Amino acid sequence: xxxxxxxxxxxxxxxxxxxxxxxxxxxxxxxxxxxxxxxxxxxxxxxxxxxxxxxxxxxxxxxxxxxxxxxxxxxxxxxxxxxxxxxxxxxxxxxxxxxxxxxxxxxxxxxxxxxxxxxxxxxxxxxxxxxxxxxxxxxxxxxxxxxxxxxxxxxxxxxxxxxxxxxxxxxxxxxxxxxxxxxxxxxxxxxxxxxxxxxxxxxxxxxxxxxxxxxxxxxxxxxxxxxxxxxxxxxxxxxxxxxxxxxxxxxxxxxxxxxxxxxxxxxxxxxxxxxxxxxxxxxxxxxxxxxxxxxxxxxxxxxxxxxxxxxxxxxxxxxxxxxxxxxxxxxxxxxxxxxxxxxxxxxxxxxxxxxxxxxxxxxxxxxxxxxxxxxxxxxxxxxxxxxxxxxxxxxxxxxxxxxxxxxxxxxxxxxxxxxxxxxxxxxxxxxxx
Amino acid sequence: xxxxxxxxxxxxxxxxxxxxxxxxxxxxxxxxxxxxxxxxxxxxxxxxxxxxxxxxxxxxxxxxxxxxxxxxxxxxxxxxxxxxxxxxxxxxxxxxxxxxxxxxxxxxxxxxxxxxxxxxxxxxxxxxxxxxxxxxxxxxxxxxxxxxxxxxxxxxxxxxxxxxxxxxxxxxxxxxxxxxxxxxxxxxxxxxxxxxxxxxxxxxxxxxxxxxxxxxxxxxxxxxxxxxxxxxxxxxxxxxxxxxxxxxxxxxxxxxxxxxxxxxxxxxxxxxxxxxxxxxxxxxxxxxxxxxxxxxxxxxxxxxxxxxxxxxxxxxxxxxxxxxxxxxxxxxxxxxxxxxxxxxxxxxxxxxxxxxxxxxxxxxxxxxxxxxxxxxxxxxxxxxxxxxxxxxxxxxxxxxxxxxxxxxxxxxxxxxxxxxxxxxxxxxxxxxx
Numbered sequence: 014x015x016x017x018x019x020x021x022x023x024x025x026x027x028x029x030x031x032x033x034x035x036x037x038x039x040x041x042x043x044x045x046x047x048x049x050x051x052x053x054x055x056x057x058x059x060x061x062x063x064x065x066x067x068x069x070x071x072x073x074x075x076x077x078x079x080x081x082x083x084x085x086x087x088x089x090x091x092x093x094x095x096x097x098x099x100x101x102x103x104x105x106x107x108x109x110x111x112x113x114x115x116x117x118x119x120x121x122x123x124x125x126x127x128x129x130x131x132x133x134x135x136x137x138x139x140x141x142x143x144x145x146x147x148x149x150x151x152x153x154x155x156x157x158x159x160x161x162x163x164x165x166x167x168x169x170x171x172x173x174x175x176x177x178x179x180x181x182x183x184x185x186x187x188x189x190x191x192x193x194x195x196x197x198x199x200x201x202x203x204x205x206x207x208x209x210x211x212x213x214x215x216x217x218x219x220x221x222x223x224x225x226x227x228x229x230x231x232x233x234x235x236x237x238x239x240x241x242x243x244x245x246x247x248x249x250x251x252x253x254x255x256x257x258x259x260x261x262x263x264x265x266x267x268x269x270x271x272x273x274x275x276x277x278x279x280x281x282x283x284x285x286x287x288x289x290x291x292x293x294x295x296x297x298x299x300x301x302x303x304x305x306x307x308x309x310x311x312x313x314x315x316x317x318x319x320x321x322x323x324x325x326x327x328x329x330x331x332x333x334x335x336x337x338x339x340x341x342x343x344x345x346x347x348x349x350x351x352x353x354x355x356x357x358x359x360x361x362x363x364x365x366x367x368x369x370x371x372x373x374x375x376x377x378x379x380x381x382x383x384x385x386x387x388x389x390x391x392x393x394x395x396x397x398x399x400x401x402x403x404x405x406x407x408x409x410x411x412x413x414x415x416x417x418x419x420x421x422x423x424x425x426x427x428x429x430x431x432x433x434x435x436x437x438x439x440x441x442x443x444x445x446x
Numbered sequence: 447x448x449x450x451x452x453x454x455x456x457x458x459x460x461x462x463x464x465x466x467x468x469x470x471x472x473x474x475x476x477x478x479x480x481x482x483x484x485x486x487x488x489x490x491x492x493x494x495x496x497x498x499x500x501x502x503x504x505x506x507x508x509x510x511x512x513x514x515x516x517x518x519x520x521x522x523x524x525x526x527x528x529x530x531x532x533x534x535x536x537x538x539x540x541x542x543x544x545x546x547x548x549x550x551x552x553x554x555x556x557x558x559x560x561x562x563x564x565x566x567x568x569x570x571x572x573x574x575x576x577x578x579x580x581x582x583x584x585x586x587x588x589x590x591x592x593x594x595x596x597x598x599x600x601x602x603x604x605x606x607x608x609x610x611x612x613x614x615x616x617x618x619x620x621x622x623x624x625x626x627x628x629x630x631x632x633x634x635x636x637x638x639x640x641x642x643x644x645x646x647x648x649x650x651x652x653x654x655x656x657x658x659x660x661x662x663x664x665x666x667x668x669x670x671x672x673x674x675x676x677x678x679x680x681x682x683x684x685x686x687x688x689x690x691x692x693x694x695x696x697x698x699x700x701x702x703x704x705x706x707x708x709x710x711x712x713x714x715x716x717x718x719x720x721x722x723x724x725x726x727x728x729x730x731x732x733x734x735x736x737x738x739x740x741x742x743x744x745x746x747x748x749x750x751x752x753x754x755x756x757x758x759x760x761x762x763x764x765x766x767x768x769x770x771x772x773x774x775x776x777x778x779x780x781x782x783x784x785x786x787x788x789x790x791x792x793x794x795x796x797x798x799x800x801x802x803x804x805x806x807x808x809x810x811x812x813x814x815x816x817x818x819x820x821x822x823x824x825x826x827x828x829x830x831x832x833x834x835x836x837x838x839x840x841x842x843x844x845x846x847x848x849x850x851x852x853x854x855x856x857x858x859x860x861x862x863x864x865x866x867x868x869x870x871x872x873x874x875x876x877x878x879x
Contacts, residue, residue, distance in 0.1 A: 015519045018451050086448045087527070087823050094520070098594070116549055118823040120862075160820055161531070183865040186872055187819050386620050387593055390520050390551040429553075429862045432616040439619055 015097055017259040019090040024082055025254040027074040028247045031285045031358060034073065034292040039243075039361055042329035043319060051329045059228045059236040061137035064130065067244040075247065077129075084128045084161050088117045089251065093259035098388040100408070107411035108265065109404055111424045112256045112283055115391065119184070121426030122279045123154030123239055126248035128161070130237050135162040140233040145169045145195070145220035148348030149181025150394075150426065151239035156190025169195040169203075169223045172215040174348075181430060195220040202226045202325075216341075217351075218324025225327055240276025241322060241331075241356045249282025256421065257286050267299070269407055271422035273399035274303040274312065274370075275349045277356030279425035284368075285358075287421075291367060302407075303359065303370040304399040306378070308446040309342035311335065311355050312363050312370035320354060333360040343446040345375050346434035347395035371403055376445040378402050379438040382428070394426035395434055448530055450692040452523040457515055458687040460507040461680045464718045464791060467506065467725040472676075472794055475762035476752060484762045492661045492669040494570035497563065500677040508680065510562075517561045517594050521550045522684065526692035531821040533841070540844035541698065542837055544857045545689045545716055548824065552617070554859030555712045556587030556672055559681035561594070563670050568595040573666040578602045578628070578653035581781030582614025583827075583859065584672035589623025602628040602636075602656045605648040607781075614863060628653040635659045635758075649774075650784075651757025658760055673709025674755060674764075674789045682715025689854065690719050700732070702840055704855035706832035707736040707745065707803075708782040710789030712858035717801075718791075720854075724800060735840075736796065736803040737832040739811070741879040742775040744768065744788050745796050745803035753787060766793040776879045778808050779867035780828035804836055809878040811835050812871040815861070827859035828867055 032039060041050035056065045067075060077085075096109040114122035134142055142164055146152030152168035159166040168190050175182060175194040182192045193199065195215045196206035202222035206213045228236035238245060260266060270287050272280030280303055290296040303312055315334035322328035324338055333354040336342075340353040354360075362368045382398035384405065385391065393401055400422040411418050428435065437443040465472060474483035489498045500508060510518075529542040547555035567575055575597055579585030585601035592599040601623050608615060608627040615625045626632065628648045629639035635655035639646045661669035671678060693699060703720050705713030713736055723729040736745055748767035755761035757771055766787040769775075773786040787793075795801045811828065814835035819825050826834055833855040844851050861868065870876040 015516070018453065020451065020453070083448070084823075088449075118825065157823055161823075179869065180862075180865040183869040183872070184825065184862075187816060187825060187865075187868050188823075189820060383620060387622060390517075390590055390594070390621075392551065392617065392620060429613075429617075432613040432620075435620050436612065436616040439616070 015095050017093040017262050019255060019258060024085055024089050025077070025251050026082065027076055029250040029254060029286050029289060030070055030073055030075055030247055031289060032243060033071045034289055035361060036365065039357055040332040042331050045321070045326065045330050059225060061134050061139055061235055063133040063137065064244050067247055068242060078132060081129050081132050085125070085251065090255045091116050093256055093263070094389070095263065096389050099385060102384070102388045103405065103408050103412065105408040105412040106415060106417045107408040108417065108419045109408055110260065110263065110267070110419070110421045112252055112421070113424050114252060114279065115394070115424055115427035119153040119157045120429065121150050121154065121394065122249060122252060122282055123151050124158055125251055125282065126239065126245045126278065127154040127158035129248040131155070131158040131162045131164055134235055135164055139164065139235045141165040141167065141231070142235055142237045143167045143169065143224040143227045144237045144239070145217060145224045147171050147174055147217045147351070149174060149178055149185070149430070150349055152190060152192065153181060153184050153188070154239065155237055156185040156188040160189045166190045167227070168192050169197065169220040171195055171217055171220050172213060178430070195223050197223060200226045216324065221323045222325050222327055240278040241354070243358060245278050246281040246285065246356055246358055249278050250285050252282035252423065253284060253286035256283060260421065265419045267421035268418040269300045269302060269420045271302045271304060271400045271403045271420065273350060273396050273425065274305050274355060274359065275352050275396060277359040279423050281356060281359055283423040288362065288367060301368045302403055303363065303368055304403045305370065305372045306345055306347055306350050306399065307372045307374050308345045309336065309351050310372040311353065313372045317360060317364050322354060331357055333357050334363065345446050346431060347378070347399065349396040350399065373399055373402050374445055376438070376443055379434070379443060381405050383438065391424065392428040393424055394428045395431050397423065397425045448528050450526040450695050452688060452691060457518055457522050458510065458684050459515065460509055462683040462687060462719050462722060463503055463506055463508055463680050464722060465676060466504045467722055468794060469798065472790055473765040475764050478759065478763050492658060494567050494572055494668055496566040496570065497677050500680055501675060511565060514562050514565050518558070518684070523688045524549050526689055526696070527822070528696065529822050532818060535817070535821045536838065536841050536845065538841040538845045539848060539850045540841040541850065541852045542841055543693065543696065543700070543852070543854045545685055545854070546857050547685060547712065548857055548860035552586040552590045553862065554583050554587065554827065555682060555685060555715055556584050557591055558684055558715065559672065559678045559711065560587040560591035562681040564588070564591040564595045564597055567668055568597055572597065572668045574598040574600065574664070575668055575670045576600045576602065576657040576660045577670045577672070578650060578657045580604050580607055580650045580784070582607060582611055582618070582863070583782055585623060585625070586614060586617050586621070587672065588670055589618040589621040593622045599623045600660070601625050602630065602653040604628055604650055604653050605646060611863070628656050630656060633659045649757065654756045655758050655760055673711040674787070676791060678711050679714040679718065679789055679791055682711050683718050685715035685856065686717060686719035689716060693854065698852045700854040701851040702733045702735060702853045704735045704737060704833045704836045704853065706783060706829050706858065707738050707788060707792065708785050708829060710792040712856050714789060714792055716856040721795065721800060734801045735836055736792065736801055737836045738803065738805045739778055739780055739783050739832065740805045740807050741778045742769065742784050743805040744786065746805045750793060750797050755787060764790055766790050767796065778879050779864060780832065782829040783832065806832055806835050807878055809871070809876055812867070812876060814838050816871065824857065825861040826857060827861045828864050830856065830858045
């Protein structure tokens with residue numbers, strides 16, 4: 014069998030919160046001025062109450078509202094595939110499985126949390142959401158999600174991407190998102206750059222500042238973030254909860270679970286339900302592998318300390334592995350992995366030794382992507398291709414040792430909007446960052 | 447329930463051949479010189495024997511080879527969705543269902559036949575396939591399919607598309623397809639245009655001639671066509687066979703089955719298994735609706751007569767509705783519907799009154815596409831959006847009459863590669879062809 018589905022109606026009905034399973038509590042975010050823990054009240058300025066409660070929750074299981082399940086069922090459950098062609102191509106005794114999150118209409122795992130966030134904002138009376146987007150993956154997901162709940166969505170899109178990736182902009186606009194090139198003249202944060210240069214290329218840092226400023230200064234508007242925070246990772250656990258049941262159906266439990274890490278949301282979404290077993294002591298030998306680009310090696314080369322979540326220093330201080338909030342990674346094509354830090358939950362589990370990490374260069378990642386496209390047929394996103402590369406390396410090690418390991422990775426998205434990078438790779442013109 | 451799957455392993459194991467169910471036999475293709483029926487032997491110059499046998503078969507059910515099922519299972523069965531949000535938005539008592547063929551890796555229904563054709567060529571000892579592609583949908587599907595069987599694939603791509611749609615080219619190249627801008631210097635057919643103007647924009651007619659010429663003059667090479675022919679339509683019946691069982695699971699039999707018609711393959715794929723019931727006399731009231739663009743109104747305004755299948759007159763004469771083989775439709779964005787004729791099987795059934803047809807203008811089709819994207823969340827291909835427009839019109843009529851009709855249409859592909867057309871529509875700049 015190549016594909017494992019779950020009958021419709023069998024989407025998980027609860028999210029798994031891994032925080033209460035940690036052997037020691039997560040360090041709280043700190044106010045940069047007082048160095049005291051930030052109170053939930055402060056977060057209510059930019060997030061609605063239900064999401065703030067989820068952010069600090071110590072409940073292990075949290076009900077998924079019916080209204081959210083209803084929208085998720087447009088594409089969930091997503092298939093789990095056995096990568097038989099890839100196994101044959103590699104000549105490995107390993108069994109390779111992947112969870113296919115690329116089948117969502119926005120093409121990635123991102124709508125799993127976008128739909129939940131839009132819903133909780135809706136029931137909290139919020140009329141508008143702001144967010145930022147770099148390559149456009151998150152902005153697409155939030156535009157897609159908000160339209161179902163009649164919420165307006167404004168996306169500050171880094172101007173260089175706005176100009177270079179018009180199709181991502183059109184995708185957001187087709188889903189009624191309002192896309193603003195950043196820096197813009199509409200916020201104080203943007204204005205200082207815009208007025209000096211209306212064609213300023215922008216940065217994710219500036220775009221975040223614009224989105225947060227607007228949410229903080231308008232009563233009808235909140236802010237939405239696509240990764241890093243506890244509640245975002247929580248919403249992504251549907252991936253791993255489905256995958257666990259599909260792996261059971263296939264008759265296996267993974268020896269290795271793999272995901273690419275940018276902010277940590279697709280990695281956590283797949284791995285946390287399996288990591289929960291390890292934290293409970295049931296699966297002591299489970300290997301959980303976080304894969305990052307060598308161009309932005311947060312876990313493998315960063316320091317574990319308090320740092321700002323954004324570039325300009327508007328957010329609370331967060332305890333995480335960081336390359337420094339002013340670190341600017343090279344412009345690799347896996348735009349979703351270009352984050353100086355990582356989700357605090359992922360960092361804590363890495364620090365405690367429950368997670369391993371590895372970093373790859375861009376060219377070897379694209380080589381893996383093309384191998385996957387030519388065996389399994391799906392064009393993977395550059396971000397997801399980091400997980401593919403690690404899965405292939407594990408499978409090749411199995412070939413050397415003869416181990417029949419069961420490998421599971423997250424295919425977090427497709428690469429239909431990244432074909433210019435494939436073109437460069439195929440022509441031998443890709444920078445080996 | 448929004449989505450109806452079939453457990454893996456339940457892909458249909460036989461294709462349905464509608465030819466033997468016709469109340470009178472299909473007129474055979476004729477040799478343009480002798481006006482006598484073309485012998486199967488002549489077709490063997492460009493097609494392998496198993497496909498020629500399927501082309502003229504009078505067997506009602508034809509086994510799908512295991513090797514083909516194995517590759518189809520990478521994405522099949524495809525989901526059947528109930529378009530609940532669209533129903534609510536329209537306020538209709540009608541029940542709207544759609545079969546989602548956009549989930550295949552090349553993004554449309556085309557690989558259903560591409561995989562079968564690649565397989566039969568493989569077992570017939572063919573080493574290379576040639577084909578033509580306009581917008582790139584078919585070329586992508588054949589590149590995708592041939593890589594699984596180790597067959598080389600050369601795609602003659604109309605030069606203007608080659609230059610304007612680089613992402614489609616990259617998609618084919620990632621799947622190992624060799625993409626040649628047409629007219630090329632590699633064939634006599636291409637040379638006469640290429641030598642006068644190396645930047646000649648090309649046409650589908652020239653590209654077909656190049657692909658056929660190469661297949662006819664090289665022993666290791668055959669030609670592959672993505673629509674029109676009986677065996678192509680046969681391979682697409684997996685769509686409707688799955689949909690019938692999924693509709694049963696949902697508890698309904700459709701009153702109206704709708705598909706867009708270019709050459710006829712996605713339309714036939716969905717509708718033939720239902721039309722078979724009508725031909726057998728079991729469902730006399732079933733309405734089957736073919737939807738075409740007003741810019742290329744083959745069924746609604748064409749003549750039913752013998753005509754060439756290609757523009758330059760290399761093919762046999764085919765009995766079909768035609769606008770004339772030299773008809774050049776305006777450059778609408780639904781490139782897959784710009785064909786002067788239609789599949790003979792579809793034309794025969796239309797002539798006999800088993801099928802209705804309707805034609806729409808480009809702007810109203812994009813309006814329907816955006817309505818669909820904003821209710822059901824999926825960005826449809828411009829081709830598929832013709833079916834959506836017809837489904838919406840049926841549902842609105844039900845609102846007026848109070849009828850609770852069950853409507854089923856084919857979402858034959860996604861629109862990720864057509865976002866420039868959406869951009870034009872959203873800006874009010876789309877030509878109303």
